[in-house]
Amino acid sequence: MxxxxxxxxxxxxxxxxxxxxxxxxxxxxxxxxxxxxxxxxxxxxxxxxxxxxxxxxxxxxxxxxxxxxxxxxxxxxxxxxxIRDIMVAHALSIKMKWPVDKIEGVILSRGIGRLLDMLRTHDPKEALLRLIIDTNRELLQGKSLARRSMHPSETTVCTGDVIIRDGKYWRGVKxxxxxxxxxxxxxxxxxxxxxxxxxxxxxxxxxxxxxxxxxxxxxxxxxxxxxxxxxxxxxxxxxxxxxxxxxxxxxxxxxxxFLNTIGLERVRRGDYIALEVLSLALRETPIPLPLRSGDVIEIPTPWMEKILGHLDTRVKLRILAILGNTSSYGGWSIRTNKPKLMVKGIGRGGLLICRVEEAEGREAERLLSMLAIVGLDHLASHGYNIMIPLLKDPIAWG
Incomplete structure (x- = not known):
C-alpha cells in the first residue's frame, strides 16, 4: 500500500x-x-x-x-x-464561549481516557454520567484549562467541528x-x-x-x-x-x-478503546444503516486485505455505546448524471466506545491504526467508515 x-x-x-x-x-x-x-x-x-x-x-x-x-x-x-495538529472535535469536546489567553473558541475535552478508565468499574451510561458530573464540577472550581471558574452554560457543543492546535490549546479553524x-x-x-x-x-x-x-x-x-x-x-x-x-x-x-502520529499503545483483550468517526460510520445490511450498540467489528476485513495484503493479526471489537448523532449524505454524480444514493450513519466526531474481545497477533495496534486511512470496507473509497482509534485524548482538559 x-x-x-x-x-x-x-x-x-x-x-x-x-x-x-x-x-x-x-x-x-x-x-x-x-x-x-x-x-x-x-x-x-x-x-x-x-x-x-x-x-x-x-x-x-x-x-x-x-x-x-x-x-x-x-x-x-x-x-x-x-491528526497531530488538525482534528475533528469528538463528542466529548466542548467549546468555551469566552476567550482563554486571548484565544477565541478554545476547545476542551471531558476526556476519552477518563471515560475508558471508568468503564472498568461502571456500565457505559453510569460512566458517562459520572464523567459529565465530575467535569462540570471541575469547570465550576476552575480546574479546567480555562483556569477560572466557569459555569457549564458558558460552553457549547462542538462535535464535528474542524479544530487546530494553537500552542497548548485547540481552537476552531478559521x-x-x-x-x-x-x-x-x-x-x-x-x-x-x-x-x-x-x-x-x-x-x-x-x-x-x-x-x-x-x-x-x-x-x-x-x-x-x-x-x-x-x-x-x-x-x-x-x-x-x-x-x-x-x-x-x-x-x-x-x-x-503516519501511524506513529496516532500513537496507539499496546492493545490487549479486555481493554476498552474509542473509535472517532471522521465521516460517516455505517453498515451494509444491504441498505446502508448507522452502526448500533452491540454490533461487532472484526478486522482485518476482506477490504483491508485487498489494500494491505494478507494479515495474520486479528482484532474483534464490540460496540458498547455510541456518543454522537446520525447524519446523512447525498449528492449528484457527474459521471452518471444521476443522484447519488442517500446514506445515513454516525456523523463525524461521533465516538464508538468498544471493548476488545480478541487481539491475536503481534501488530494489533498497527492494524487498528490502519482504520484511520484504510477504513473498514469498500465504502472507505467514499470516505465512510474511516475512524481514528484512541486510548488517550489528544485534546486537553486541565
Missing part, C-alpha cells in the same frame, strides 16, 4: 452545501470540511474531463475501488499535520468566506426579475484543505497519478459559472511515520 498526503487549494469561489431546504433555495454552507465522497467525485470527473482518462477506466475505479480517501479538513496558512449576490432571471423573458436576488456564501480562493489517500500497490490509479502535478478539479455548486475551481497536489509520505 502507498500513502499520499492530499493538499487542495481553492482557486475560485467555491460553494459547498451542508444542508438544503425547499427546492434547494435555502441551504447551509459547508466550509471547514470537504466530504471525501465530494472530493472523489470531483477527482474522477477531473481526470475524465481535463486529462482525457478513458470512461471505462474511471468506471472500474468507481465500481471496483482499490483506494481509500479521508475527508479533507481546512487548515490555515502555516503547514499543519492531519476559513475565509464571502458573500456573492446575483439577480434572479425570468425563465420566460430571459431578463432580470425585479427585486429578486440570490446570495451565496462561498469559500474564498486561497483556502487550503488537507487529507490522505491510501492506494493499493496494484491499482491503476498509481500509474495515472504519478506524473500529475496540480491536478485541476471542480467541486460544489455553480461549476458551469466558474465556481469551485481547485488545484490538488499529492505527495507520497512514510506510512510508519
Amino acid at each position: 502507498r500513502l499520499f498526503s492530499i493538499e487542495l487549494q481553492i482557486v475560485s469561489p467555491t460553494i459547498l452545501v451542508s444542508r438544503t431546504g425547499y427546492r434547494g433555495f435555502a441551504y447551509k454552507s459547508l466550509y471547514d470540511y470537504i466530504p471525501a465522497s465530494t472530493f472523489r467525485g470531483a477527482l474522477m470527473s477531473g481526470l475524465m474531463l481535463n486529462y482525457n482518462v478513458d470512461m471505462n477506466v474511471i468506471d472500474k475505479l468507481v465500481l471496483d475501488p482499490d483506494y481509500s480517501i479521508t475527508p479533507l479538513l481546512a487548515t490555515e496558512k502555516t503547514p499543519r499535520s492531519f 476559513v475565509e468566506t464571502d458573500m456573492y449576490t446575483q439577480v434572479g432571471l425570468d425563465q420566460v423573458r430571459g431578463s432580470a426579475v425585479p427585486a429578486l436576488l440570490y446570495s451565496y456564501e462561498h469559500i474564498k480562493p486561497g483556502n487550503i484543505y488537507v487529507g490522505y489517500m491510501a492506494i493499493s500497490e496494484k491499482s491503476s490509479l498509481l500509474e495515472m497519478l504519478k506524473d500529475m502535478k496540480n491536478i485541476r478539479i471542480c467541486l460544489g455548486r455553480g461549476i458551469s459559472r466558474g465556481f469551485g475551481r481547485a488545484l490538488v497536489s499529492l505527495e507520497e509520505i512514510d506510512l510508519n511515520h
